[in-house]
Amino acid sequence: MSPRQVEEIYRGHAEDPAYQGKHPEPRFFFSEEEEDELGGKKMVLNMGPQHPATHGTLRVLLALDGEKIAAADTEIGFLHTGFEKLAEHMSYHQWITLTDRMNYMSALNNNVGYALAVEELLGLVVPRRAQVLRVILCELSRIGDHVLCAGLQGMDMGAFSLMLWAFERREKLYDIMEAVTGARLTTSYTRIGGLFRDVPPDFAEMVKAFLKNFVPFLGEMEEMTVGNRIFEDRLRGTGKISGEDAMSWGWTGPILRASGVAYDVRKARPYSGYERYDFQVPTQTDGDSWARFIQRIDEMRQSAGIIEQALEDLPDGPVNIENKKVVLPDKTEVFDNIESLIHHFKLIMFGHGAATPRGADVYSATEAPNGELGFYIVSDGDMIPYRIRVRPPSLYNFAVFPRLVQGAMVSDAVAVLSSLNIIAGELDR
Amino acid sequence: MPKTLSGDEILQKLMARFPDKVTPKKSPGSTPAHPVIDREHVRPILSFLKSEPELAFNFLADVTAVDYLQLELPEIRERFLVVYQLYSLEHNHRFQVMARVPEGDPRLPSVCDIWASANCGEREAHDMFGIEFEGNPDLRRLLMPEDYPGFPIRKDYPLRGRGERDAFPQYRPGLGTGDIFPEDATGSWSEKANKGSLP
Numbered sequence: 001m002s003p004r005q006v007e008e009i010y011r012g013h014a015e016d017p018a019y020q021g022k023h024p025e026p027r028f029f030f031s032e033e034e035e036d037e038l039g040g041k042k043m044v045l046n047m048g049p050q051h052p053a054t055h056g057t058l059r060v061l062l063a064l065d066g067e068k069i070a071a072a073d074t075e076i077g078f079l080h081t082g083f084e085k086l087a088e089h090m091s092y093h094q095w096i097t098l099t100d101r102m103n104y105m106s107a108l109n110n111n112v113g114y115a116l117a118v119e120e121l122l123g124l125v126v127p128r129r130a131q132v133l134r135v136i137l138c139e140l141s142r143i144g145d146h147v148l149c150a151g152l153q154g155m156d157m158g159a160f161s162l163m164l165w166a167f168e169r170r171e172k173l174y175d176i177m178e179a180v181t182g183a184r185l186t187t188s189y190t191r192i193g194g195l196f197r198d199v200p201p202d203f204a205e206m207v208k209a210f211l212k213n214f215v216p217f218l219g220e221m222e223e224m225t226v227g228n229r230i231f232e233d234r235l236r237g238t239g240k241i242s243g244e245d246a247m248s249w250g251w252t253g254p255i256l257r258a259s260g261v262a263y264d265v266r267k268a269r270p271y272s273g274y275e276r277y278d279f280q281v282p283t284q285t286d287g288d289s290w291a292r293f294i295q296r297i298d299e300m301r302q303s304a305g306i307i308e309q310a311l312e313d314l315p316d317g318p319v320n321i322e323n324k325k326v327v328l329p330d331k332t333e334v335f336d337n338i339e340s341l342i343h344h345f346k347l348i349m350f351g352h353g354a355a356t357p358r359g360a361d362v363y364s365a366t367e368a369p370n371g372e373l374g375f376y377i378v379s380d381g382d383m384i385p386y387r388i389r390v391r392p393p394s395l396y397n398f399a400v401f402p403r404l405v406q407g408a409m410v411s412d413a414v415a416v417l418s419s420l421n422i423i424a425g426e427l428d429r
Numbered sequence: 430m431p432k433t434l435s436g437d438e439i440l441q442k443l444m445a446r447f448p449d450k451v452t453p454k455k456s457p458g459s460t461p462a463h464p465v466i467d468r469e470h471v472r473p474i475l476s477f478l479k480s481e482p483e484l485a486f487n488f489l490a491d492v493t494a495v496d497y498l499q500l501e502l503p504e505i506r507e508r509f510l511v512v513y514q515l516y517s518l519e520h521n522h523r524f525q526v527m528a529r530v531p532e533g534d535p536r537l538p539s540v541c542d543i544w545a546s547a548n549c550g551e552r553e554a555h556d557m558f559g560i561e562f563e564g565n566p567d568l569r570r571l572l573m574p575e576d577y578p579g580f581p582i583r584k585d586y587p588l589r590g591r592g593e594r595d596a597f598p599q600y601r602p603g604l605g606t607g608d609i610f611p612e613d614a615t616g617s618w619s620e621k622a623n624k625g626s627l628p
Contacts, residue, residue: 054454077572084557085581089588121460247488247518250546261518263488268521355455359502363514365490374491374514380500386584391491391514399549429574 042070045410049078053156055412055425060401060413067409072402077213079428091353092192093178093328095388100186103426104388107147107187108137110178115190116271117364117375121190121356122326130194130319131273136207136310137189138181138272143183144173145215145369146254146296148304149421153293157234162224169217176206192354193327194215204311205304213303218297225293235290239404239416242287250396254422255369258295259287265367277309283367289419326354341406352420353383370421394426431520433481436461439484439524447474454504454527463525465504467496468537470529471511477541478515478524486515486524489540492550494530494558498584508532508559511527530560539565 048059063071083098090098100107112134119126126134151166174184180199181187198355199205222406225231241251243259256263263264264281266274282298304326318328324343334339345351358381367375371393380386397420405413443464444451450470453462464476478486491514497505507532512574516523530537539562540547551562552571559580562568569575579586 077570077574080572083590086584088584235541245545248487248545250544250549252490262519268518269523339515357460359500360456360460361463361495361512361525362460363491363523365523372490376491376493376514377510378495378500386500387495389491389493389495389512395549395553396546399546 017028030162053417054065054422054424055152055418056422056427057071058398058424058427061069062405062410062413065409069405069408069410069413072405072413074398074401075374076398076424076427081423081429083429084193085391087385089384091348091350091383092356092385093347095385096190096192097186097188100188100324101393101425102371102429103145103368103394103423104185104202105148105374105423106141106143106183107185108189109145109366110373111187111190112138112272113364113366113368113373114375115192116366118192118376120364121360121362121377122354124193124201124323124326125320126321127318128273128315129198129317132310132314133199134190134272134329135274135277136307136314137177139307139310140173140207140210142303143300144170144177145161145421146172146300148334150293150296150368153235153289153418154225154231154260156414157231159225159228159231162221165217165221172210172213176203176210179203179206191328193323194318196367198319204314205420207307207311209309215301215304222297232290234415234420235293236288236319237287237411238408240286240288241400241404244286245400249400251371251400252393252396253396254291254295254299254370256371256428257281257292257299258284260285265365265372269365271364273364274306276313277306279306280415289415292419297426314354324400347383350383356381356383363390368393370423370426371397390429392426392429394422394424396417398422398427432463434483434519435522436463436524439522440464443478445468446477448496452504454502459605463527465510465527465529468528468530472538472540472543476543477550478526478601479543480537483520484517484522484524485519486517487546488516488518490516492516492540492547494554494560496582496584505529509535509560511537511554513600518627535560535565537561538563539568547590555558556580559583592626603619 018208019192032239042063042065045062045064046059047062048054054060059075061073061075077393083102086098087095096111096114099110104109147166147169151163154160156163160358177187178184180203181189181196241259243261244257246256247261254261262281262283267281279302280303282295284295329340329343334344347354356379358379361376361378362376363376365372372391373393377390378383378387378392401420402417404416440453440462447470451464451466454465456463459473480486493512495510495512496508497510498508507529509532510527513526513529514523515526528537537560539551541551541564548565548567552563552568555562555568555572556570557580570577573581591599
């Protein structure tokens with residue numbers, strides 16, 4: 001097929017004369033004719049795509065029997081950007097910038113997860129300093145994600161000051177991110193084979209100053225919520241799921257551990273030298289929204305511990321590997337040195353970049369704040385990936401949502417949704 | 430006693446149990462070999478991997494598909510591969526299984542009843558590649574609109590189909606929205622806004 005023929009076939013569905021612009025019908029798992037207690041049909045309530053409680057663009061349809069949810073259905077894809085398709089037309093280096101935009105709450109974890117997957121494909125090991133810096137920044141990013149989620153959970157339950165406190169801490173964290181990476185949200189900090197640049201000289205002091213105030217803050221957060229009747233009563237018992245069911249539905253991350261399954265990729269299959277640090281994998285037993293809230297606070301304590309240990313043994317040295325056929329040369333070198341200029345051009349120009357093994361495929365999983373973030377890469381020997389598949393934790397965490405809220409009240413749907421920490425950018429990619 | 434097996438050991442066990450049904454796909458470089466199977470054997474082999482106590486793959490991490498239209502490899506032979514990422518929480522080992530799906534008849538048995546998590550991965554593979562998973566209770570499109578005519582991550586789909594973005598009805602200040610909102614007797618929302626009759 002010529003490109004012109006292909007365009008004729010796929011001309012975008014809104015241009016198709018047969019397109020009626022209809023909404024898809026929700027699919028509830030009950031009979032539409034069934035009557036509710038008062039003798040009427042079930043009322044269908046639409047929540048989203050623009051709704052303050054969805055924290056993103058996704059649509060939830062609730063079939064109500066009075067105020068009870070008889071069934072629920074979800075519709076996603078409003079933020080579908082085709083990152084996986086775009087990957088087939090960009091070089092391995094260029095796609096780093098798109099990994100930020102998936103989970104924008106913790107972009108560094110996505111950067112590191114992707115860089116590790118490509119390094120596994122190419123058989124590279126980054127220098128020790130780069131590994132330790134990646135661990136520190138991942139954990140800082142994880143803290144930023146968890147603290148925001150806990151704060152937003154407070155906001156949805158009416159504890160607005162919790163959200164303001166969380167945002168204040170996150171702003172301080174973003175100041176560190178800005179000093180290190182040059183950006184607050186879309187960091188794009190890793191490179192294949194290392195990092196974009198070394199951290200500023202006062203990095204350790206900045207992080208220590210942040211942690212000094214942050215660890216007591218977690219205690220304050222608990223003081224405000226634990227034992228608070230309104231907050232606890234709204235979260236306890238909502239969205240309850242057993243560990244076995246959670247595992248069967250593909251849950252990972254803090255919400256799986258809140259159901260009692262101690263699965264953490266950092267512990268089970270360590271990467272980037274996580275095996276060198278002494279940390280626990282906290283778990284809860286209840287598996288409800290409250291357990292997920294407490295679980296995130298416990299995990300932030302562990303992350304703070306990891307950062308402290310990693311700062312202690314932060315070695316000196318380069319942050320990039322030596323192989324100039326893979327890693328981009330320093331920008332100042334490019335302007336002054338003909339050899340670096342050639343390397344730069346070779347890596348940037350299509351058809352010349354880093355050679356990958358033909359027909360190889362790699363699945364690499366890391367622990368992102370929401371759970372297991374996997375990158376599956378198929379290479380065809382070119383500098384452009386043949387296919388990249390992202391295993392987004394949010395997609396699998398969200399799939400079971402209709403079952404979680406079945407039989408609950410409408411207000412519980414909000415409590416459950418905010419406890420799952422669904423990031424719509426990652427859900428739809 | 431949990432024992433972590435390497436990918437090669439698991440592959441040996443699988444080939445001993447299902448001789449002549451499993452083709453190992455050797456990867457260049459340091460990546461391990463993965464089994465490629467035909468679609469008739471998907472359910473027996475995956476149920477075996479879950480139920481065998483030494484393997485006990487109780488967690489399906491991901492289901493996805495790859496379109497091999499532009500990359501010819503001897504083990505693959507068909508256009509699509511459906512890729513299953515398995516993990517065992519008990520033994521802490523990972524494994525990858527790939528199933529061939531022909532182009533003319535893209536059907537494959539679903540594994541939703543073995544692992545519930547297969548549902549959304551299968552829905553996305555159905556949405557993006559047009560593969561029919563037989564037995565999936567909820568096989569709707571996941572990300573694209575329900576009436577969309579193409580399968581975007583297939584290799585013969587262009588990066589940007591004509592009119593993909595700019596042909597959608599758009600809101601233009603002062604000009605109205607086209608036909609997003611049906612006009613009622615008292616005039617459309619945008620007309621009201623232009624006349625200043627809205628608060």
